[in-house]
Amino acid sequence: MALRVVQWATGGVGAAAVRATLEHPDLELVGCRVYSGDKAGRDVGHIIGGDRLGVTATDSIDEILALDADAVVYTPLMANPDEVAALLRSGKNVVTPVGWLYPSERSGAALRAAALEGGATLHGTGIAPGGMSEKFPLMLSAMSTGVTFVRAEEFSDLRTYQAPNVLRHVMGFGGPPEQALTGPMQKMLDAGFIQAVRMCVDQLGFAAEPRVRSAQEVAVATTTIDSPIGLIEAGQVAARRFRWEALVEGDVVVQVAVNWLMGEENLDPAWTFGFEGQRYEMEVRGNPDFTVSVKGFQSEHGDQGPESGVVGTAAHCVNSVPAVCAAPPGIATYLDLPMISGKAAPRFRPPLVAPD
Missing domain, CATH: 3.40.50.720 (NAD(P)-binding Rossmann-like Domain)
Structure with missing residues (x-):
């Protein structure tokens, strides 16, 4: 049945x-x-x-x-x-x-x-959190011993994300930096990503400090950028980064991060995705060290149809x-x-x- x-x-x-x-x-x-x-x-x-x-x-x-x-x-x-x-x-x-x-x-x-x-x-x-941020890094860690560091990081072009109200009013794109940095997004993301970090800490057996450290940054447009919310003008938020870290005596042992950009051009600071482009990237340091990139969940700008990550x-x-x-x-x-x-x-x- x-x-x-x-x-x-x-x-x-x-x-x-x-x-x-x-x-x-x-x-x-x-x-x-x-x-x-x-x-x-x-x-x-x-x-x-x-x-x-x-x-x-x-x-x-x-x-x-x-x-x-x-x-x-x-x-x-x-x-x-x-x-x-x-x-x-x-x-x-x-x-x-x-x-x-x-x-x-x-x-x-x-x-x-x-x-x-x-x-x-x-x-x-x-997917992130909920897969790439904790489940799959933990699975990959089975192929290393003496693990000292695990990282899960997202690199996504949000010009493919067709939810303009969320982008502007929740995620803070297209507004002033101070508004984005004090807006609701950090708190909203904390709930899931801190759990992802703690799952990795507990399962790997790190003696990490109870508090998970979080940080956020923004990049602004240097000229007009077209986006799902319309034109983002110079000085307005056009990229965001968030990071969560668990520490053992000052050393970062688990790091989860997201990088959300409205393209790679005309940003200050001049952030990019790097030569690998959009991806989810998972890194394990131990014996051996290795990095795995997963591509295909982020649609390319201009693609039609549902966002692959959705x-x-x-x-x-x-x-x-x-x-x-x-x-x-x-x-x-x-x-x-x-x-x-x-x-x-x-x-x-x-x-x-x-x-x-």
Whole structure:
């Protein structure tokens, strides 16, 4: 029997998660929660620009809670812990890219209690954080001994990110530097990336200081730059860097960083992606030292279609559903789950055999 899945929110990640659920041989889409009155009552296939699926979207949380479903792929822009708790208490497993990658006992206590009450499991995943920032560096570290340093770093051109309101009003692009540096982005990113650093610290066994050090920088345009939010004028923010570090007696042992640029030209300071271009880069220092670059999750400027990283985020969530549904109730991190993989495209799968 296929696992019955509800999609919560149909933005970029949500729409990609619907498509991923439809492609997964072990999952069935049975419901969808939307925020817009214009989407409520419509077929989910039409909402994501496809054919009719026979699943009607609703803006009623009560309808979703009452639905017979095994799991919810929860992908709003911002997490609401009360919503997640209600889903868990209703007996629905929750997989999400917006939090709870590696919560502390204190920060996860309420949701852990809700999960135990409902006999359900909560799992935080994604791409960065949620994969490239901690899961994959830890996997790679298995090929080195005497590890002294682990780094995970993103290099992305945000001219491909088609979310102008988020870019301007949340991420601080196109405004004055002082506004970006005092805006909400650092605090919003801290929640996930600090958990990513702590997961690496704990799993690798570093005697790191309890506090994770964070820092941010901005670069401004030196002349007009075209972008998804329109023209960024000289002196306005056109690139951002964030960094999180764990230290042992002053030595950085784990570092996670992001570099978000509106292209590589006309920036002050003159930041670039380097000769390798856009990528996720993971470094392990030990015996031996090595660096791994992963390309393909960042679309190139001018490409049409969904941002590859958005699709990857959705796929990581959807492919995790069977393992999360099989896990004991509570909060499950990557450290608690078996290896998760994608599934073959339908035309490459064995034919279905009808039961006797």
